[in-house]
Amino acid sequence: MRRRLVISYLLLMVLVLMALETPLAATLATRETDRVRADRLADATRFASLAGPALRGGTPGPIDNELRSYDELYGIGAAVVDRDRRTVVASASWRAAPGTGAALDTALSGQQASGPESVWPWVDGPIVVAVPINDGGEVLGAVVTATPADAVRRTVTTWWLLLAGLGLLAVLACVLTAFGLAGWVLRPVTELDAVTHEIAEGDRGARVQHRLGPPELRRLATSFNHMADVVSDVMDRQRAFVAHASHQLRNPLTALRLRVEELGPSLTDPQGRAEHRLALEETDRLALVLDALLTLARAERRENQRVTVDAAEVAAARMSAWEPLARHRSVTLRLVATDAPAYARTVPTAIDQALDALIDNAVKFSGAGGEVTVTVRRQDGGIALEVRDTGPGMTASQLGQATERFWRAPEVQNVDGAGLGLTIAAVLADASDGRLTMRPGQPRGLVAGLWFPTPTDHPPPPDSTPTAPTPRGAVIV
Secondary structure, three states: OHHHHHHHHHHHHHHHHHHHHHHHHHHHHHHHHHHHHHHHHHHHHHHHHHOHHHHHHOOOOHHHHHHHHHHHHHOOEEEEEEOOOOEEEEOOOOOOOOOHHHHHHHHHOOOOEEEOOOOOOOOOOOEEEEEEEEEOOEEEEEEEEEEOOHHHHHHHHHHHHHHHHHHHHHHHHHHHHHHHHHHHHHHHHHHHHHHHHHHHOOOOOOOOOOOOOOHHHHHHHHHHHHHHHHHHHHHHHHHHHHHHHHHHHHHHHHHHHHHHHHOHHHOOOHHHHHHHHHHHHHHHHHHHHHHHHHHHHHHHOOOOOOEEEEHHHHHHHHHHHHHHHHHHOOOEEEEEEOOOOOEEEEOOOHHHHHHHHHHHHHHHHHOOOOEEEEEEEEEOOEEEEEEEOOOOOOOHHHHHHOOOOOOOOHHHOOOOOOOOHHHHHHHHHHHOOOEEEEEEOOOOOEEEEEEEEOOOOOOOOHHHOOOOOOOOOOEEO
């Protein structure tokens, strides 16, 4: 934007300079030409006063010596012609030049003639001046001079170069001023753009300096900062409300479950016992939803802190934690850690919670006899973790909705869960400058991938890193 603004200023300045300097350059050329023409007319008028005897008596008289001396002194050819255009007296360098005939026609008609009107640097040819020789009102002939225009052209060229130099200085000053002015005007806009990107990337504390630029942009910066404060406050209040509500609801929910459990022994009707069991399951389901909401609220809160963790070690620990449930459901867990240690830079517990959500879904939907494979490797300058299951998988449209809050596929509505696991994994990956991807597995199942950046500093040596525990019942490749 600054370049476009400077170019517009520069174009305007060039147009103004052309509008001012073009008439001035033409005026300078005309003025210098008029000065020389005036001098030649004065000289030719004096010669005309001396040429009368030469034309009346047929003798050169003093005009011959005058023209010779004039030619030797100034290098200007001159001649005296009669009314029949015959040359009576001429200097040594006299040569008829273009325009001489027209000038003589005017002079023999009784009027002075001179040309051209202006001498331009790119035009050759002398300055021709012709003056009539009168005797008692009768035109006897004319005096004509041809002045070389080299000196005039050099003078005009010098003036034009001076104007061009002044114009270039003005353009340079305009460019410098335009850059300064454009920087002053656009600095708030540039900073506003940078701060907007910072806020979009998660730094909600970034603000614009409101004392830069013109008053209108300062007011814009102040309004933007106020808007950012309001939005940040609203988001904090929303997340605090979700966290507090989820936390506060746990106590009455726990009390409610205890009271429902106490009703069990007093129920003797089989249908009543079935309803009692369903009520307990619904309270458990509600507890899971509250836990997921609390986790999501904490995950979405901005965290400036980053920690360096060994993704392979974390994956092995989470596999150990989920191994009893997988064994209970007859699901085989497999860990493939091709690059260990695999250091990643994330927000605290990001890999733990994301893997918990992905492994939970994988074990839940793989079914008896299924297999869940967790792979850890270096990829694209970071650490990639992949959870592959042998469940039913998802369609393309379902993959696009999977990370939406509380979304669940139509065919799994009766399966335990709150529909927030993938949302939490996506939020944690995004907060760590990573990403969550999902794609159908081959020949079936789902492949969920996590990618996290590696730390910029050097990780600790492998021998100083504790060995990752091997999950019981898991296969380590």
